[in-house]
Amino acid sequence: MARPGVEDGPEDRSLWHMIFAPTVWAVHFAVCYAVQAIWCAKIGGDIATLRVVLVAITIVALAIISFFGFRAWQRWDYFHDRDYIHGGETDEDRREFLGHTGFMLACLSFVAVLYVAMPFLIIGSCI
Amino acid sequence: MTDISRIGGARRRRDQSAEDVLTPQGIYPPTEEMLAEPVDPELRKAQEERLKAVWDEPPGWRYWSAVNNSEVGVWYSLTAFGFMLIAGVLALLMRVQLAVPDNEFLSADRFNQFFTMHGSAMMFLFAVPMFEAISILLLPAFLGARDMPFPRLSAYGYWAFLIGGIFVMGSLLFDAAPSSGWFMYPPLAIIDEGVGSDIWLLGLSFIEVASIAAAVELIVGTIKCRPPGMRINLMPLYAWYVLVVGAMILFAFPPLIAGDFLFELQRSFDWPFFDPERGGDPVLWQHLFWIFGHPEVYIIFLPSIAVAAMIVPAAARRPMLGYHWIVLSAVGTGFLSFGLWVHHMFTTGLPAMSLGFFSAASEAVVIPTGVQLFAFVATLMAGKVRMILPMLWIAGALAIFTAGGLTGVMIALAPFDWQVHDTYFIVAHLHYTLFGGMIFPIIGGIYFFYPFITKKKMSDRLGRVSFWLTFVGFNICFLPMHLTGLLGMPRRVYTYPGDIGWDWPNMISTVGSFVIAAGILVFAWDLVRPKPKQGYTERNPWGAGSLLWSHDIPDPGWGIRSVPYITSRYPLWDQPKLLERIDAGRYYIPDAEEGLRETIVTSAIDARPQHIARITGPAWCTIWAAIFTGGAFILPVFKFYLLAGLSGAAAVGAVIYWLWTSTALVPEKPMKDAGLGLRLPTYVSGPSAPGWWGVFITMLGDMTAFASLVFGVFFYWTSRPDFPPPGSPHAVPLFVGLAALCFLAAWGATLFARTQNRRHDVVTARLCLGSAAILAIVGVGVLFMSVWMPGLAPASHVYPAILWGLAIWTGAHMGVGVIMQLYCLAGSMFGKLTPRYDADLWNTTLFWHFLLITGLVTCAVMGLLPGLL
Numbered sequence A: 001m002a003r004p005g006v007e008d009g010p011e012d013r014s015l016w017h018m019i020f021a022p023t024v025w026a027v028h029f030a031v032c033y034a035v036q037a038i039w040c041a042k043i044g045g046d047i048a049t050l051r052v053v054l055v056a057i058t059i060v061a062l063a064i065i066s067f068f069g070f071r072a073w074q075r076w077d078y079f080h081d082r083d084y085i086h087g088g089e090t091d092e093d094r095r096e097f098l099g100h101t102g103f104m105l106a107c108l109s110f111v112a113v114l115y116v117a118m119p120f121l122i123i124g125s126c127i
Numbered sequence B: 001m002t003d004i005s006r007i008g009g010a011r012r013r014r015d016q017s018a019e020d021v022l023t024p025q026g027i028y029p030p031t032e033e034m035l036a037e038p039v040d041p042e043l044r045k046a047q048e049e050r051l052k053a054v055w056d057e058p059p060g061w062r063y064w065s066a067v068n069n070s071e072v073g074v075w076y077s078l079t080a081f082g083f084m085l086i087a088g089v090l091a092l093l094m095r096v097q098l099a100v101p102d103n104e105f106l107s108a109d110r111f112n113q114f115f116t117m118h119g120s121a122m123m124f125l126f127a128v129p130m131f132e133a134i135s136i137l138l139l140p141a142f143l144g145a146r147d148m149p150f151p152r153l154s155a156y157g158y159w160a161f162l163i164g165g166i167f168v169m170g171s172l173l174f175d176a177a178p179s180s181g182w183f184m185y186p187p188l189a190i191i192d193e194g195v196g197s198d199i200w201l202l203g204l205s206f207i208e209v210a211s212i213a214a215a216v217e218l219i220v221g222t223i224k225c226r227p228p229g230m231r232i233n234l235m236p237l238y239a240w241y242v243l244v245v246g247a248m249i250l251f252a253f254p255p256l257i258a259g260d261f262l263f264e265l266q267r268s269f270d271w272p273f274f275d276p277e278r279g280g281d282p283v284l285w286q287h288l289f290w291i292f293g294h295p296e297v298y299i300i301f302l303p304s305i306a307v308a309a310m311i312v313p314a315a316a317r318r319p320m321l322g323y324h325w326i327v328l329s330a331v332g333t334g335f336l337s338f339g340l341w342v343h344h345m346f347t348t349g350l351p352a353m354s355l356g357f358f359s360a361a362s363e364a365v366v367i368p369t370g371v372q373l374f375a376f377v378a379t380l381m382a383g384k385v386r387m388i389l390p391m392l393w394i395a396g397a398l399a400i401f402t403a404g405g406l407t408g409v410m411i412a413l414a415p416f417d418w419q420v421h422d423t424y425f426i427v428a429h430l431h432y433t434l435f436g437g438m439i440f441p442i443i444g445g446i447y448f449f450y451p452f453i454t455k456k457k458m459s460d461r462l463g464r465v466s467f468w469l470t471f472v473g474f475n476i477c478f479l480p481m482h483l484t485g486l487l488g489m490p491r492r493v494y495t496y497p498g499d500i501g502w503d504w505p506n507m508i509s510t511v512g513s514f515v516i517a518a519g520i521l522v523f524a525w526d527l528v529r530p531k532p533k534q535g536y537t538e539r540n541p542w543g544a545g546s547l548l549w550s551h552d553i554p555d556p557g558w559g560i561r562s563v564p565y566i567t568s569r570y571p572l573w574d575q576p577k578l579l580e581r582i583d584a585g586r587y588y589i590p591d592a593e594e595g596l597r598e599t600i601v602t603s604a605i606d607a608r609p610q611h612i613a614r615i616t617g618p619a620w621c622t623i624w625a626a627i628f629t630g631g632a633f634i635l636p637v638f639k640f641y642l643l644a645g646l647s648g649a650a651a652v653g654a655v656i657y658w659l660w661t662s663t664a665l666v667p668e669k670p671m672k673d674a675g676l677g678l679r680l681p682t683y684v685s686g687p688s689a690p691g692w693w694g695v696f697i698t699m700l701g702d703m704t705a706f707a708s709l710v711f712g713v714f715f716y717w718t719s720r721p722d723f724p725p726p727g728s729p730h731a732v733p734l735f736v737g738l739a740a741l742c743f744l745a746a747w748g749a750t751l752f753a754r755t756q757n758r759r760h761d762v763v764t765a766r767l768c769l770g771s772a773a774i775l776a777i778v779g780v781g782v783l784f785m786s787v788w789m790p791g792l793a794p795a796s797h798v799y800p801a802i803l804w805g806l807a808i809w810t811g812a813h814m815g816v817g818v819i820m821q822l823y824c825l826a827g828s829m830f831g832k833l834t835p836r837y838d839a840d841l842w843n844t845t846l847f848w849h850f851l852l853i854t855g856l857v858t859c860a861v862m863g864l865l866p867g868l869l
Helices: A020-043 A047-076 A091-122 B014-018 B032-036 B041-055 B060-065 B069-098 B108-142 B151-174 B196-224 B237-269 B282-316 B323-339 B352-364 B366-382 B389-411 B414-420 B424-454 B460-486 B503-528 B578-584 B621-638 B641-662 B690-719 B733-758 B762-788 B798-829 B839-863
Strands: B598-602 B609-614 B671-675 B678-681
Touching (some): A091 B323, A091 B352, A091 B366, B069 B108, B108 B237, B108 B282, B151 B196, B196 B690, B237 B798, B282 B366, B352 B366, B389 B424, B424 B460, B609 B671, B609 B678, B641 B798, B690 B839, B733 B839, B798 B839
16 A cells, blocks of 8 residues: 555656666766876876875765665665565555665665775776 | 656646647556456457458568568577577687697688687677567567567668678678677778778678667667556566666667777778877777677676576576566666776776776676576575476576686786786686576577467477587586686687697587587577477466466467556466456457557556557568668678768668658547557657657667767877877867857757647748758758868878768768658658647657757867867
């Protein structure tokens, strides 16, 4: 049964909302690669500043992913009925399914962003 | 992909509510009483006869004009399988050559041709087309649709594939095949004499276009042609994979097409994109190739896993454990696989930090890949497994793929890769992933779906013989290659000296390769042998739960008798009486009163019925279009540019004829009874229409190709100190600005034409369309003037070459945009496009949204960049 007071909005029936978090991963990846490539090819010199810039970009990306993850978690609304299968035919099943999958994609994207951040935490040169 | 308008919902699109727009009326969803009501037996019989007549395949030689997904899918799969066998023979010949040291069985040049064609054919002529072929064949049945949304497009894709494939493979017979390896690295592929490289670039570009066409169709099929009630959370997992892989093709293939475009300009006109002496950079090709090439691996792998995801629940006799985990892993893999491409380029001398990004992403992709394998294993553990033959192949696939994945984790680490790069270790790794991730699941899938496709069964005994031969042979052949590689044997050498420890492993591999061949031959024989004595199979031989197994025996051609209302992930398990109601014609569109082929179009997320789509039937114009498109790609190989141009024009003509005579036709009545008390529009325009989605998705791919060209500009800027070269002239800013204004005005006029047409102001709409076309042509002219006037010579340096390349790209696209505007204008004149029936104009406007981005970005790069850099 639908939870009283929960209205089904357009974002609850949107695949785009489901893939926001991995899109942030893709943008973060591309930006890190581009900033690093341009820095090393055109600016050069101070690698410490580059690392600070990349860490800042990463923190922003993680924050955005966490936000989308939280929104997806709300859409899943697990503690309401503890449903994690969503095999039914109602609006609620579809909303919780998109929320659940979106939440897990956000978790995956969070970890993947951390993976991509490791190189500039470890490697300290442009060579 | 959102559902905005709903039946009776308060949220309506502003422009749709404006005028004359019809929305579904009546009862939805159907009640149980309505479904329980019996169908009059005489009506049922009459309906069946009408449906059969409409969906019958053409008789005699006209059979080849068929466009049904069941026909095209079978041709497509058998052709791809045929190319696979040829490519397999090439592999056997190479193994014979390598069996003993200092062998002279094949010359070095022939060996080069063979390994190039083995890789190219297996990738471009087998793996990707096979996914599309099987999906065209199966997807409508999984979704309870009558056919794909654009049947003639599938047929066009198939004929293009056949022509391109024969052209590329045929070059082997003339000793003229490409010989620079399946990834065609410059400078080798550029200085290569003869037509081999051109055959590769143009022939395979042609096939890539066909692949993208199929991908567009599959995506639209998945999101718009599901049966009513099959919400996104109830979709079969197969459809999820098709959606993800289709999207990946859209973003992976275009960079390669952009690369081919640059490469062929260099081969034909000596524009120095990859020539370092004139400012070019061969590494750009490697980037563009592998942005395609690595996602390609997952484009091959995911559909096969999709097949496995249909077999595993049937074998385990329980629903898949963790449906959403599988969706997560499919979508997650789809994304992460785009962050891996540089791991093929670890030895090109990129900065360590760049390598680190790609190494890290390569390790991260293991997470979603692992998740889906664990979901399979968990389902098998939780269910009561029958070791049916398809499951045996899947089990073999899991074992082999896991081994390949583990070596993948090793070589994703740059320092390890430096040791084994370009050795047989890589050959072993990639064959483990591709055999385990593609060949085994596909063969298992053929055994599984064969009763659906031919209504007969393959032999269980032969299948087991084939499995064990292939499985054992595979490991004998490829396991020793890990060692051969670690012993230092480079790949692609045509022979090697004796006594350096490579003799025995090579001999063992050769023996193994023939054992694999025996296994594949047993399978091929079982596939094609006539089975006259065998009766028809039962309807659901594996006891599976997906809608596909509601098929009719023998095949009456109509796809599904009536389109059901779905409320479960495994309808055949969970919805009692589903089958009998489908057969009785109790559900939607059970009839073909008007003698037209129809299928039901539903909303993207909740699968609410929106529209009854009239779909196209048998035609020759698709074959002509494919032949002439082939001419436009193939003739430039032999430098027949004039003929190629004529052929291209003929192709455009054939396509216009096809569209004009069979798409977006004004219907005989605006609404139609769909059954179960629901009335649906017979014509929709804008985002409810499958055609609109087709344009949208095609243009996403087109934008990716354009983005790859722009990436090229920035790549030259970062990698080269002389870009732009000092003292070089630039594009004339005034002209570039004028061109941008023309494009903007042309776009605005097109958009205004659409709104005015809706308001019955047809005269203004026509004037706008005509002037928009003129503005676009003027814009292109001015754009070319801006690079021609200052004397930018494209053969002199990469900077003028890339400016010319961008201008050509934009000009060609504007040409298509103008043709579309004129098509709409003609439609308006001849009553094909009216204020109410305006789908073509919606699609043209959508195309122009993307075209405007192309035009303005081109102008920005040409006009503003020199000042910024």
